[in-house]
Amino acid sequence: MPSAAKFKQYASLRMPKYRQKYGLFTVEGRKVVDEVIHSRAKLEAVMASESYASKQALPETCEIISDADMKRLSQFETAPGIMAVVLMPSAQAWQDQAPLTLAVDGLADPGNLGTLIRLADWYGMTQVLASEDTVDQYNPKCLAASMGSFLRVEVVYVHLAEVLKNKRVFGAYLEGTSLYDAPFEAPSVLLIGSESHGIRIGEELENLHRFTIPRLGQAESLNAAMAAGISLDNAVRRLRERGVAKFALPFNK
Amino acid sequence: MPSAAKFKQYASLRMPKYRQKYGLFTVEGRKVVDEVIHSRAKLEAVMASESYASKQALPETCEIISDADMKRLSQFETAPGIMAVVLMPSAQAWQDQAPLTLAVDGLADPGNLGTLIRLADWYGMTQVLASEDTVDQYNPKCLAASMGSFLRVEVVYVHLAEVLKNKRVFGAYLEGTSLYDAPFEAPSVLLIGSESHGIRIGEELENLHRFTIPRLGQAESLNAAMAAGISLDNAVRRLRERGVAKFALPFNK
Numbered sequence: 001m002p003s004a005a006k007f008k009q010y011a012s013l014r015m016p017k018y019r020q021k022y023g024l025f026t027v028e029g030r031k032v033v034d035e036v037i038h039s040r041a042k043l044e045a046v047m048a049s050e051s052y053a054s055k056q057a058l059p060e061t062c063e064i065i066s067d068a069d070m071k072r073l074s075q076f077e078t079a080p081g082i083m084a085v086v087l088m089p090s091a092q093a094w095q096d097q098a099p100l101t102l103a104v105d106g107l108a109d110p111g112n113l114g115t116l117i118r119l120a121d122w123y124g125m126t127q128v129l130a131s132e133d134t135v136d137q138y139n140p141k142c143l144a145a146s147m148g149s150f151l152r153v154e155v156v157y158v159h160l161a162e163v164l165k166n167k168r169v170f171g172a173y174l175e176g177t178s179l180y181d182a183p184f185e186a187p188s189v190l191l192i193g194s195e196s197h198g199i200r201i202g203e204e205l206e207n208l209h210r211f212t213i214p215r216l217g218q219a220e221s222l223n224a225a226m227a228a229g230i231s232l233d234n235a236v237r238r239l240r241e242r243g244v245a246k247f248a249l250p251f252n253k
Numbered sequence: 254m255p256s257a258a259k260f261k262q263y264a265s266l267r268m269p270k271y272r273q274k275y276g277l278f279t280v281e282g283r284k285v286v287d288e289v290i291h292s293r294a295k296l297e298a299v300m301a302s303e304s305y306a307s308k309q310a311l312p313e314t315c316e317i318i319s320d321a322d323m324k325r326l327s328q329f330e331t332a333p334g335i336m337a338v339v340l341m342p343s344a345q346a347w348q349d350q351a352p353l354t355l356a357v358d359g360l361a362d363p364g365n366l367g368t369l370i371r372l373a374d375w376y377g378m379t380q381v382l383a384s385e386d387t388v389d390q391y392n393p394k395c396l397a398a399s400m401g402s403f404l405r406v407e408v409v410y411v412h413l414a415e416v417l418k419n420k421r422v423f424g425a426y427l428e429g430t431s432l433y434d435a436p437f438e439a440p441s442v443l444l445i446g447s448e449s450h451g452i453r454i455g456e457e458l459e460n461l462h463r464f465t466i467p468r469l470g471q472a473e474s475l476n477a478a479m480a481a482g483i484s485l486d487n488a489v490r491r492l493r494e495r496g497v498a499k500f501a502l503p504f505n506k
Contacts, residue, residue: 115476124469149472178502180490214502216377216489219402222482223368229479230486236469237433249431249467 001063002045007073010045010085014075016136023088025138026073029080032148033059039151042087047073052081075140088138094129094156094163099186099244100235103129103169105160105201106194107224110135113155114145115225116192121149123236124246128153129189131160131201161204164189169208170235171199172227176210179231183209184238192228254316255298260326263298263338267328269389276341278391279326282333285401286312292404295340300326305334328393341391347382347409347416352439352497353488356382356422358413358454359447360477363388366408367398368478369445374402376489377499381406382442384413384454414457417442422461423488424452425480429463432484436462437491445481 002010010026012018019025024044027036033046037059046062049070058064062082070079094101102120107113113135120128135142137155146153170182171191184190193199202208213222213230222230240247255263263279265271272278277297280289286299290312299315302323311317315335323332347354355373360366366388373381388395390408399406423435424444437443446452455461466475466483475483493500 115479118472119475119479121470121472122466122468122475124471145476147473152471180502213375213486215375216500216503217374218377218405219371219374220400222375223371223398223478225476226368226372226479226482229475229483233466233483233486247469249433250469 010073019138024085025088026083026085027143028074028076028083030082033082033084035148035151036084036086041151044085044087046084049081092154092156094158095127097187099239099246101129101189102228102232103189103191104134105131105191105199106197107134108194110139110142111145112225114142116228117146117153118149119229119232121153123232126153128155130155130157132157161201164205166206169205171202171208171210172231173210173212174221176212179211179213179234182211184235185242186239186244190231190235192224195224263326272391277338278341279336279338280396281327281329281336283335286335286337288401288404289337289339294404297338297340299337302334345407345409347411348380350440352492352499354382354442355481355485356442356444357387358384358444358452359450360387361447363392363395364398365478367395369481370399370406371402372482374406376485379406381408383408383410385410414454417458419459422458424455424461424463425484426463426465427474429465432464432466432487435464437488438495439492439497443484443488445477448477
């Protein structure tokens with residue numbers, strides 16, 4: 001049973017500033033708790049509610065707390081009943097020589113960021129670059145939407161305009177040359193704008209190629225994560241054609 | 254001011270069965286209300302709450318109702334304050350000679366269906382084929398996620414296994430041959446499974462090509478709408494290469 005002080009600390013982790021302060025975040029639900037237990041992530045605590053514990057076999061080192069306490073700690077309207085408190089991995093520098101990096105400028109929706117992290121993981125990438133005002137990667141909705149990919153893909157928050165100033169950047173715009181002609185080469189950065197403001201740092205980039213996903217119909221735009229997925233698939237294909245080993249197709253696929 | 258009977262009817266439109274019974278659905282918020290007013294959709298009523306009307310210029314034929322009444326009618330936790338009641342267009346048959354049709358087998362999440370409708374609209378398609386148990390296209394979350402594309406793309410609900418039995422179908426699976434080698438030709442159907450069960454009707458299809466989006470990393474799967482977007486972009490490209498005029502790139506793109 002966590003001490004009262006620990007308990008108060010865990011409850012504060014709903015708020016991004018306390019997650020940052022303590023270097024801790026929570027995950028909830030059996031699937032993701034099992035995933036963090038079996039990952040290299042460092043755990044501070046695993047807790048289950050009394051009613052959860054009365055119905056389910058528990059992981060090895062799991063403390064039992066009252067249902068009321070779990071409700072106080074949970075970030076969800078209906079608490080799943082099992083929770084892990086996880087230490088944030090130490091922040092890494094951006095590997096700017098990676099053949100391709102996905103970057104986001106001001107993404108605000110945690111579901112979109114989580115979907116994008118899952119996408120990056122599918123394509124074998126381990127980092128996503130983000131402006132400092134992008135939504136927190138440890139937001140519970142972001143963790144949920146990433147479907148476990150947050151364990152393999154880290155979001156690196158930086159002053160985006162400064163870091164990308166001289167890099168080869170391909171930015172997704174509503175007006176630009178065709179994505180299908182974009183001359184991706186390694187290393188490249190694929191930059192996606194926010195849901196409401198698009199890319200804000202275009203003027204500050206010295207080597208920016210503005211592309212658009214050609215539109216055949218009348219939708220005003222595509223969802224940010226969707227635009228990222230379609231663009232990333234095209235970028236990876238182009239880099240594969242250029243012989244970038246990282247993106248060679250796995251055997252029999 | 255709607256009659257008490259009309260009012261009761263409108264309030265019932267939260268539930269899919271009453272939307273079907275009356276052939277009506279609601280949209281809320283100024284942007285989408287303006288869109289339906291300027292579209293070919295037939296409107297039964299446009300209503301604004303008193304407090305909305307006190308702050309905003311109203312569309313021409315707009316009735317004012319009390320804030321409490323708007324709260325009763327609204328499908329959202331916080332009522333946007335302006336609402337239109339719209340007649341469902343009459344159901345159309347599937348145009349099975351379209352060069353490419355996007356089909357979904359049991360999609361359950363309204364946000365995913367809305368995102369997929371927006372995607373279909375972007376690529377110039379006017380229909381999406383869906384199994385009868387797919388979530389309702391007039392679900393408010395689906396309408397919101399479609400960002401207005403519901404006015405141009407119609408979901409055609411059918412007995413999917415029966416309708417697709419002899420068609421050339423390309424199904425998105427976690428195991429299959431590479432999407433990049435899939436021999437799309439017109440007409441083809443691109444079939445996406447549900448979030449939790451994937452494609453359920455595979456055994457009943459006589460001309461099914463199982464493909465997978467090659468996975469380079471470790472994510473277990475991709476979100477259904479995301480998988481649809483990446484697959485659709487590839488299918489459209491292949492059909493363009495085969496000279497299908499519908500998918501020729503617009504000038505200067």
